[in-house]
Amino acid sequence: MTEYLVEIRNLKKYFPIVRGTFRTVKGIVKAVDGVSFNISKGETLGLVGESGCGKTTTGNCILRIVEPDDGEVLFHEDDHVVDIRSLDRSQLRTSWRNMQMIFQDPYSSLNPRMTLKQIVGEPLVEHKISKGKELDEQVAHLLEIVGLRPEYMSRYPHAFSGGQRQRIGIARSLAVNPKFIVCDEPVSALDVSVQAQILNLLQDLQGQFGLTYLFVAHNLSVVKHISNRVAVMYVGKLVELAETEEIFANPRHPYTEALISAVPKPDPLAVKNRIVLTGEVANPSNPPSGCYFNPRCKYAQKVCTEEMPVLREVSPGHLAACHFTDQLSLAGLDTYLHG
């Protein structure tokens, strides 16, 4: 039985829409609306969805960079379980030694006025792990781990390319020796040739330090490459979750089917009978009734507009939230690949 490292129960984050002179609340954006999943030790869980589906907010809520409104985030430390939401500020800071984040944009996530030593060493100083000569040694070591030369320590971020900056960000998040890292679109701002370097580095580090990743991304090819399991979000809700190969071979939610079909495949001979969804992602402040996907779903029936389907296990380890998942035979990835 695999051990869980992180358990998320019914996580919710609602953002009020505040307008006008009197700051009245005009509506609520349900960015994350009752999301539950577990992440096992040493695995990579991919979290995919389109912009505005709440995947980044989910990552932020787990680390409490954004305060969740409801739900539980259970983190298994060595011998006990901590509910991250119940911690006070100083306890939370201690917990951050175990959970870190890698950000999307390596240009805006590094302070241009700090040297590499200050950037990478800051968590070490902040958590009183090391100082003085020892700090220098540790920073040098961290830079080496991520493939940068320790001599660069006194340089500023502007001297580095996008890929190198992302390495700096990774070194910083590794500084406190965390167990769990939320990677928020870590390669989407990088050039294709550099993406592969960073993805390989993330895999190496996972093997080397036994890290567990929540990998938030919109690029399905990247997510498929790096994840053990994949969770799909649509308008604040989880619609499907399964092992990577399984979800791509046998999607059980029409949205997942459409996503797989929509990815441009780098092969001109690939079969091009793709499903083009009509309409746009539902407005999270005013979602449609019933299943949020129903206005775009070609299989939708009356019950879909009335009742919200619950996420349930449709086969061992495969969860989907669709009323008709058992009746539909949805097209998997094999449909689009040529012999």
Place this chain on the structure above:
Amino acid sequence: MNESSDLLIEVKNLKTYFYLPQGIVRSVDDASFNIYRGKTLGVVGESGCGKSVTAQSILRIVPSPGKIIGGEILYHKLVNQDGTNYQEEVTDLAKMDWQDKRIRAIRGAEIAMIFQEPMTSLSVIHTIGNQIEEGIALHQNLKPREARKRAIEMLARVGIAQPEKNVDEYPFRLSGGMRQRAMIAMALACHPQLLIADEPTTALDVTTEAQILDLMRKLQQDLGMSIMFITHDLGVVAEMADDVVVMYLGRVVESAAVVDLFHDPKHPYTQALLHSIPKLSDKSGGRLEPITGSVPDPYTQVPGCPFHPRCLKMIPDLCDVKVPGLIPVSPVHWVSCHLYSEGKSS
């Protein structure tokens, strides 16, 4: 091989340099390629490879201090097109002044462009109707009422719901996908011969991207224009292009039909690029083969082949000294690499 009457744009040895205080940036350096009538040319490359500046050069909108310092951009225009009889008129866009009357008549009317981020390329203080009508009024001498009718027609054509109502909307009121549709409507309002699309779907979500790509293909069938499709996404190129040009540091390193490029790539850079991307068809959890190093600083001029510092098949004393020319490996497949010079083949 395509006949010469199928040629729309012929770019020959184009050089566009930026003279900056820090040094000279050779954004486009000796690039040559052809765009054929009714076909889609995909231009791929990583950031800084000069693909956008190439497009700007064709339209003569290279921002200062950039200058076209050499080469030709031959635009083959068909005149008196009354069914079977037509004459071809060839003009060199590179030789004109950027404010020349002739290029101003071409820009937006015969060659139009759509950009990556519709929000920053549309005016925020004008309605989309205004912005589409402006181009129509300028190029086609229509009365305001007719221009407006045309604008509504175009909006309907690109799939914007309730065009009569949305013609008076401001861009910020529309979603990203709708804005990109409005941009396409604007670009196609004068029925251009060539549509330059600079990363038109990069800022969009996959399902919206699929919609826009579908729309572009459909409009191409209906209107018969050529498309120059600039992107870094090899998946999008595979779906959209008939021919592909791969650029690296301002140079064209390979040029081929789309199937050849993906199934028989010749240049080490193209091969490495195709190997480095994660593909849905690969088993998950495998290893990628990244290209070592990164694109060099734009101010440094790499001697010899621009790719040699990162190339695994580099031949010492040749690749780092001599710039390879474009060599045909087949009549429609050209590659700029010393591995394919006379006597050597692989």
